[in-house]
Amino acid sequence: MAVATSEVAKEQPRVILLGLDRQDDTFEYQMTELAELAAANDMVVVGQISQKMDRPNAGTYFGKGKVDELSEAVSYYEADMVVANDELSPSQIRNLETKTGASVIDRTALILDIFARRARTRVAQLQVAIAQLQYQLPRLRTSMNVRLDQQTGGGGGSFTSRGAGETKLELNRRHIEHKIADLRKELAEIEHDDQTRRSQRLKENIKNVALVGYTNAGKSTIMNGLVQRFGANQEKTVFEADMLFATLETAVRKLTLPDHQSFLLSDTVGFVSHLPHGLVAAFRATLTEAAQADLLVQVVDYSDENYQAMMATTEKTLKEIGVGDVPMITVYNKADQIADTAYPEREGENALVMSAQDESSLTALVTMIEEQIFADNVEKTLLIPFDQGKVVAELNDQAVVLATDYETDGTRLRVVLSPTQVKRYQQYEG
Numbered sequence: 001m002a003v004a005t006s007e008v009a010k011e012q013p014r015v016i017l018l019g020l021d022r023q024d025d026t027f028e029y030q031m032t033e034l035a036e037l038a039a040a041n042d043m044v045v046v047g048q049i050s051q052k053m054d055r056p057n058a059g060t061y062f063g064k065g066k067v068d069e070l071s072e073a074v075s076y077y078e079a080d081m082v083v084a085n086d087e088l089s090p091s092q093i094r095n096l097e098t099k100t101g102a103s104v105i106d107r108t109a110l111i112l113d114i115f116a117r118r119a120r121t122r123v124a125q126l127q128v129a130i131a132q133l134q135y136q137l138p139r140l141r142t143s144m145n146v147r148l149d150q151q152t153g154g155g156g157g158s159f160t161s162r163g164a165g166e167t168k169l170e171l172n173r174r175h176i177e178h179k180i181a182d183l184r185k186e187l188a189e190i191e192h193d194d195q196t197r198r199s200q201r202l203k204e205n206i207k208n209v210a211l212v213g214y215t216n217a218g219k220s221t222i223m224n225g226l227v228q229r230f231g232a233n234q235e236k237t238v239f240e241a242d243m244l245f246a247t248l249e250t251a252v253r254k255l256t257l258p259d260h261q262s263f264l265l266s267d268t269v270g271f272v273s274h275l276p277h278g279l280v281a282a283f284r285a286t287l288t289e290a291a292q293a294d295l296l297v298q299v300v301d302y303s304d305e306n307y308q309a310m311m312a313t314t315e316k317t318l319k320e321i322g323v324g325d326v327p328m329i330t331v332y333n334k335a336d337q338i339a340d341t342a343y344p345e346r347e348g349e350n351a352l353v354m355s356a357q358d359e360s361s362l363t364a365l366v367t368m369i370e371e372q373i374f375a376d377n378v379e380k381t382l383l384i385p386f387d388q389g390k391v392v393a394e395l396n397d398q399a400v401v402l403a404t405d406y407e408t409d410g411t412r413l414r415v416v417l418s419p420t421q422v423k424r425y426q427q428y429e430g
């Protein structure tokens, strides 16, 4: 979206990545991920420099010698931009920019920028715009220009945007604060409507299941596989792609299984390590689908060697957004990518090794979900008088009917009912 096609098809920015190696075992993985984030933001990584240090230099992030090395690398590789793995202070940004001549951003700004480019719906645009403005507030005095996209009212503002026709304004703190307040108000109005819809759904008393997990794990692919098999409207698939943050908003679909039981499945925003705090807060609202779910399905890319670190990040982020105690099952996805791994394969009650591209895996997943969410269903025998045929039709539609017998005083049904249904049909028990 932000890349202008006709007027200035400018080259992709050439970037050098910086990282502080605190000698913990996740450092390399963090740098690999930083490179993927840069690629996801349409940048070309031309170099990477790290320094073994416990804490950054307050003024220049790296020590003096490394800063000199960086300056040389910037001119040698003709880099336009430098991206640091850690969050930078305004003075670190200013000093590094002066010394290297390149523009300097940090991991947080990079992630915010990706989200800004990917956001399509108004809600996602508002959330990202608020997070970006909050990020900019304490950094106003730096040489970094504050840019806002006038036409979309804040959506799509981009630190590294190379788009033509964007009006860039210098805004002072007060303007930004007002802007944030306006965007928040608009967001609250939209979310109020969503909340109303959600409470209607709660009244229907249908179970909610949410797919959560690291970005690129395969959540949307699983959602689509299930929608194609069990969705009322099979065309209502969601966007899946081999890139970070393909999904930026929650999508909810109703699935009805062959035995007539149904549940709602939501696909949510993926996580990444060091997700900016402002962004986590901004997406909290979107993730209420997960917070209000009866069951979480954590999707893991089992073929990624860093899958355990990714699981830890997912669980930490879920806690941060207040989704601590929803029951969870774990799906070890992409098993087709790992040699000598059998799938689908249950690992105890709460885990499944599977592939989203495999029919029997999807069936196994649904069975597992059913076991969990319908665990408190019970079998009952009901006798429905003949003049209440409507009730028989309703049960056939909404419950699992095991047997039907026509007797002299009515239709006798053996059914599996949810606790709410048990209450509703109590009068027919016998």
Ligand SMILES: Nc1nc2c(ncn2[C@@H]2O[C@H](COP(=O)(O)OP(=O)(O)OP(=O)(O)O)[C@@H](O)[C@H]2O)c(=O)[nH]1
Pocket: 214, 215, 216, 217, 218, 219, 220, 221, 222, 239, 240, 241, 242, 243, 244, 245, 246, 247, 248, 268, 269, 270, 271, 299, 333, 334, 335, 336, 337, 354, 355, 356, 357
């Ligand atoms: N080989 C293989 N590829 C898969 C599988 N599941 C998903 N993929 C691929 O992995 C990539 C990411 O899948 P998505 O479903 O978009 O991932 P996601 O979890 O929704 O990612 P975000 O929306 O970014 O959070 C796509 O290219 C999928 O085709 C799988 O089981 N096996």
Ligand SMILES: [Mg+2]
Pocket: 219, 220, 221, 239, 240, 246, 247, 267
């Ligand atoms: Mg997705």
